[in-house]
Amino acid sequence: MNDVIEQPGLWGNAWRQLRRQPLAMLCLAILVVYVGVWVYAEATFWSAKIRGVTPAYKISNYDQRNLSPSREHPLGTNFAGRDNLNQIVQGTRIAFEIGLLTSVIVIPLGFALGAVAGYFGRKVDTGVVYLYSVVDSVPGILLILAIAYVVRSAVDRSVAMQTVTRYVDSGLLAVCVGMGFTGWVGLCRLIRGEYFKHRDRQYVLAARSLGASHTAIMFRHIMPNVLHLIIINFSLRFPGLILTEAVLSYLGVGVRDEPSWGAMINDAKQRLWLGNWWELGGATLAMLFLVLALNIFGDALRDALDPKLRTAEAKTG
């Protein structure tokens, strides 16, 4: 009597549904390529760091400035004679680092506040709602700009932070802090709503009657049921982060000593007038394909994992 039918489960079902959508699978393939490029860029960056040499993408070559595309430089060279394609590869690394670093702030903050607010309700909830209403009532990009600017100047002044900025660009750090402390609101709302729904379910009542503590119920019992929201939220938030970084670069607080796509687009602006469109075009396309793939795949993933979320998200903003 041990012929138990294997249930595919949430992830198995989602995967089966995704596999039927050619567009989503194409986007997944694109994402895999980007992750490959990212790993390669990270490897070259760290190997240069560890050996203590200047990485190839940072070596200036003033005899070869602003070259047109050629066999040697498929996308030409930039103002310092650096190969544009190589810059774009490193830009992929920056984009992923921004996504991850920001999430390091957003996910714990948004999740913890959302869970506590939704689970306890009442005064705790009022407090959390107050917190995110405050963040909401300032224009997003202005708040990010202000935080990033202030944090960057504080980091640059601080001696203690020098060990950190040796490895992470202070502009990148500041941008991530700015986007992190504004970006948690969306996730918090989502998680809060979900905890509201779960806290009176029978399995929670059962756990409570067996004497489980609030922390155990929140994190051991309810959390597994809402974890997929973090992944959906991440895949849909990531493209926004990449686009926002570009805007911040233009406004002057973006990544400074590393070739982010936003910084490349901004640099390219000054040479568009010379008919030098490949630098702008290359960075734009690199950004476009990643953002597009993330948008489409994120959408498909959300529909596969949680079909009701689409409208819930649209209605609460």
Added chain:
Amino acid sequence: MSAYIIRRLLSVIPITIGVLLITFFLFRVIGGNPAYRIAGKNATPERIAQISKERGYDKPYFLNLQNFPREVFDAQFPRLLSSLVRFDFGISASTKQPVSRMLREGFLPSLCLTVPLFVIDLVLAVALALLAAYYRDTWIDRCLVVLSVLGMSISSLVYIMVAQYWLASEWRLFPVWGFEGPQYLVLPVLIGVVAGVGGSVRFYRTIMLDEMYQEYVRTARAKGLGGRTILFRHVLRNALIPIMTNVIVAIPFLYTGSLLLENFFGIPGLGRMTVIAVFNGDEEVLFATTFIGAILFVLANLATDIAYTWADPRIRLR
């Protein structure tokens, strides 16, 4: 209902205090004594001390416990609050102009840009979303979805640069830079619409489609109503609530303008002003804009709630 409105209006107090605390924390606590920024790089310590004294930067941040209890509120943040409440925004440290005048001069250019942008975006997006919902699961719908996702995946910087370079500078269809007449606004508004409409279409389409699968739509179809009547008479009306939430909540942000477009096209609005203020550490401007912004935000949220009762008679505010 009036009790509800009063309660909501009172929430303006904690929200504005919260917003000002963030600004205060960023620019005074982390940012350090603003006197250094005002005095410039080569200032003497005496000059710094003098500015600090004049502007009260030498006082404690929140509560003055030295002179307890008489002058306990003689501290930086309470003083800031009391002057803002009296709508006394002070004098900008970098432009030496009264902030109230800067705001008055800046908000009109901003609104000239954002209001047409907002209206065109809204009308176009709702129309396209209705089109997509009407032809759902056909090639028209699919094209619209793909185009809108594509549109939102391109950086707005690229839209601006490409349009400014080709349309304005190369083909001379529009002025490149400045704010001297209505023709200077055409290109920024156009770019803003193109860059923003994709996201809006996708958003409204989701809302419409959600309504399309409700039971009242099936009933309407069963009793023989045509597709168009269902769409405009029933679906659109029911979709009004989420649409209104989205629209009204966006209104307070119109007055701060568009940071990017104003900077690129040299429109002397509040967006440009606040960006410059961030870089100059010009707190007076930032305190004033965030203060007004927070008040408008609370008012807009209240307006959405009231609009709900108007759109949906089942909703009662208590």
